[in-house]
Amino acid sequence: MSVETGAAAPSVTSAIGGPVAPRRGQVSWALFDWANQPYFALITTFIFAPYFAATYVGDATLGQALWGQALGYAGLAIAFISPIVGSIADQTGRRKPWLAACGVGFCVAVSCLWFALPGEGAINPVPIMVAVACAAIAMEIAVVFNNAMLPSLVSSGRMGTLSGFGWGIGYVGGLLALIIVLFFLAADRETGLTMLGQPPLFDLDPAMSEADRFSGPMVAMWFAIFVIPLFVFTPDAPATGVRPGAAVRQGLVQLKTTLGHLRRFRNIALYLFSRMLYFDGLSAIFAFGGIYAAGIFGWEIMTLGLFGIILSIFAAAGAFLGGWLDDKIGSKRTIQISVLGLIVATIGSASIGPDTIFFTVPVDPPQPGAAPFSSIGEQIYLVFGILIGISGGPAQAASRTMLARMAPPSMMTEFFGLYALSGKATAFLAPLAIAWATLAYDSQRAGLAVIVAFLVVGFMLLFGVAERREEAISD
Template sequence: MTAISEGMPREAGRLGKFSWALFDWANQPYFTVVTTFIFAPYFTSFVASTPAEGQAYWGYTQAIAGALIAILSPVFGSIADAGGARKPWIVFFSSLCAIGAFSLWWAAPGMESGIFWILAGIIVGTIGVEFSIVFNNAMLPSLVPAERMGRLSGFGWGLGYIGGLIALFIVLLGFSLPEVPLFGLSKVTHEPDRITGPMAAIWLIVFIIPMLLFTPDRPANDLPKSAAVRQGLKSLMTTLRSLKNYRNIIFFLIARMFYNDGILALIGFSGIYAAGLFNWGTTELGIFGILINFFAIAGCFIGGYLDDRLGSKPTIVISVLGLAFASVGVLSISDGQVLFGLPAAMPVEEGALFASPAEMVFMVFAFIMGLFFGPAQAASRTLIARMAPPEKAGEFFGLFALSGKATAFVAPLMIGIVTSATGQQRPAMIVIFILLMIGAALMSFVREPAHK
């Protein structure tokens, strides 16, 4: 039985499927160069008054965006499930993301007025890209039979990794490393950092064009949007009520909420913490991001082997504990000290890249973080596939996606509160460690079905 329903394309052609997968390539640079490795650390270190204030502001923006995404995702997901055309919604939300990302160009160093407009741009951009992903993902069942969805989805995921790496290389080789950056950008006013917003916006708009042209979409229907929302929410409530019969899955989804929040926060705030601690600029952060991505790709291959050999649950627990260990390692580093007290020299001006002992220790823990990030996420997806009843696979995958969004604002909010209360960046890493450990502990209540 396939997932292709009556009235939908039997199967998209190769160009249509490739163009759909290219959407991951199109949106990934926003996450890579804007919200993780380049613009976010720049904002916290140079736009805000202090790194601690900047980290707090960034935590609040991600919390607000995450809360709105969690509240509205079921609504927009229900519209997608109602069977209407998805491309108009993708165009709308991608345009919203592009507008928000492009506005980041005006995030000047030390700006006193207008900073809340920049924060609004970050929120708008993040909401736009996340909702565009919701509708693009909803196109997948109409493109290939169910037995081949994994391959197409994985191909898109891989393209996304590559797109993010290429975007980082462009930032480094085109804007950061040259004495005179492309387009004559000024390093004094941090234009190479600020250009990442417009760059991600243009990249997104250009590379969604093939999907709009070549990927088949569902035909528009006459169902009013309000009716689609009611129908989708009714289906969601039915699924939620039925969860009482699937306690094992409930334990897993709750555990995932905790460790997934910790994972996303660790990736998002580790670069921000390093930028504030070591005074890293675009070059250091870009290379840091590239190295992390290479280790993450390697971790995915290793994690896939462990998943098949040991099972999804052990792979998740090992990965989450590995990430918790990495977070403690990062937490152990402060100004002039590593491992909670050992003296370690900090970087000096004009020093070699990552040459100081403190930076070297940080990079070791960052590589550990990269190795375990991919396996934790990939094995989670495998586990829900093994646990969900075949006749309810679609519903439980939808609930799995919702569980990743519902509490996505918690970690950034807690980090923002802790940073504001202490006036320091370092204590916020404790929040990440606690979330990871709670998630790992809750996994002990999950029973993985036999799959061999």
Template sequence: MTAVSDGAAPQAAPAQVAPAAAPWRARFSWAMFDWANQPYFTVITTFIFVPYFTSQVVGNSVQGQSLWAFTQAAAGAIVALGAPFLGAIADAGGRRKPWLLAFQALLGLACFALWLAQPGKPEVLWLVLVALALANISAEYSIVFNNALLPGLVPPERMGRLSGFGWGMGYTGGIIALFAVLIVSRPELIGITPPPGEALLGLKRDSFEAERIIGPVAMLWLAIFALPMFLFTPDRPGSGKPLGQVVREGLRRVIGTVAHLRQHTNTLRFLIAYMLYYDGLNAVIAFGGVYAAGVFGWGTTELGLFGIALTVVAAPSVIAAGWLDDRAGSKRTVQASIILVTLGSLGIVSITTSSILFGLDVPAKTAEMGLFGSTGERFFFLCALLVGLGMGPMQAASRTMVARLAPPDMLTEFYGIFSLSGRATSFLAPMLIGIATALLASQRVAAVIVLVFLTAGFIMLWRVAEPKR
């Protein structure tokens, strides 16, 4: 591991696994993993399903936001505790793909269970919450092992571009998935008039089948588009060691690594900074759509169009940021991204139903106003686009930073620790949001908590020295 003590110049990053780029098919297939998984994050957890679940299935947007926050907190705690150990075990065993396959299968099954989320059936509420938690855990564990494949595909000076391309592919997949949801649920937008009470494909509006079908379709999407990664992206060879020995070695390694992290002050600073700013970003992503649904009463149409606009901005920005990452460095790319997300979040927290910018009165939304017809909605849109510009580059450049710091034979373990740092307090922001929302009966407090985490992460990142390449 590259260690930089306080006041010392950054040392050269360790040699990477791949001295030359892998074939284009291997690299493209690796990026397809982001395409395959992004609809879960875009359509289910951010823009469509969870806002539908909190407002319609739970039936109360404030209570729904609180339940979703506590579910996120529980899942985040499990991810934080397990990711480093799973990563170290995979490093000891050599192969990453078997782990990927197992967690992708669990993610697909959890998504399929979301079909049960029907309003007026309180008996399925907790089953759906468990499915959402399992999906979150499986998706995050999958990312640990997929990230660890990155340094084996390109040399260090090109990792930023491939990482950014992968995120860009993911956002593109998210856009297409959002379009599909809108067309199915609101075919009137493209001039198709279904029979009364139905959406496209005969889905019933009164039982919200267009929203509930999102989970099973996400499972099908995942199965189809994750397949190229399993077929064409190279994995490390297995060690041939018995499973029991692999588990014991992995546990010893991660305990030893964590115990000695304080010897690597520069890397430790980065992990703490990431822990803070990534927690803030996750809260923005998790609660942005929920907040808009509660404040403005947005439904599937508004949330879908909002998500498409946000993702259209995010996709090219993250691809461009990959070039910036390779030229200006991962740290500067992340810093610029945090500033954009913070400005957008600050604007969002300034909005109420009848004011913007912390007290500037604007007309409240009325039934007579058209789509996004109120000033508050338009200002929310503008602020959210700033978040969209920064969220992808922040995640892609952070992923690259770990690859530049980690020893080649400990990549999965360090991506597990990276996931731990991103999840160690991931329960904290949702938990604080859940508690504050329940106590104050206000959704607005979520954005304030987000700002605290983003600011603290930016301050800690300022002291991180990026290794020379």
């Protein structure tokens, strides 16, 4: 990554004015994505989520519905909390204290997933659902503050590159975490050996699904270690001197004012609404893709891990390419191309069943004990999964760059709070709609098909958005 520095180029200013951050500050900011991506790779997508549905609950269809409820209620809480804390942070100036508080809460909650013993979810899944929801809330709030730091670190013309670099190394981090689980922690239930033919580290018992459950504490340790450079090297905004109590009052007043003035930020409002829908679809396909595969193909941790590794490789490549594309053709066009790819991939994924492809074409189902991805259905599902990976990275990276290019500099964290709201205001609706469709039709495919509508509507609304900087309102 080419990184600009204020020392090397004194005339270069950040997107909101002032000097750009030094090289190590920019890289350390990007390492936040490296620190948090194993959570999305191991917990919400490839390892723990399928384990929760198929083994902890013991019924893939019911488990998918319960997972949807946990993420749905978390999304509802985030929708209320994120714009408020973002507005308060703008009053106090500093973002790192908020990041630290969220990080501690996240590590505690995600570590509790170790206690999700096999089969106990059929008796009482609520404690683990609460832990899952709390971890999601803490992580998403932390992301608000990390995103809001971006415009102060680099010039406007380099935000896409830095954002894409962050997502790219994030996917590499998720990939490495998957490799560690697959080759060193997860063992075959029959042989008790890992894919390297060795006993698993820490004597993790495959009969008790300890590798699946250990993904929670592992993610907590990973985040705690790799978030340190951000706190040490990345410059924070200076404190304003506003006391916490006054910041709460002023932040809430400012939030109310911003919401009231959204009619005067109609361009940003339309973008946030569009992003709200397509990002819900994007998040849902990542959250439920592994669960769907575990249900229709019977994939367990080994195959799911390989699936995750392959997707992470392509997602990382897509994120790096998307960052470059963002600076070349703009954030809006990059998002449109990416969301279109997600629409095609999601429809394709939903068309795959245990013994059919493209909804109606019959194929032989996977054979017990066969090599991973040996059936036609698995192979085509893998192709669509790769397309999701390639498209997902650029869509995520360009989305936060788009807002950083549009929001008034003096209201950046506040708008990133609204950005988080746009990603979570209906985030409870997508998982709950998936849960409802899954239960109503007793079909995982029906749940997955719900995602397409969110992507399509969000994609169409993007055509009305102009990519331009808005001016702050002075009353």
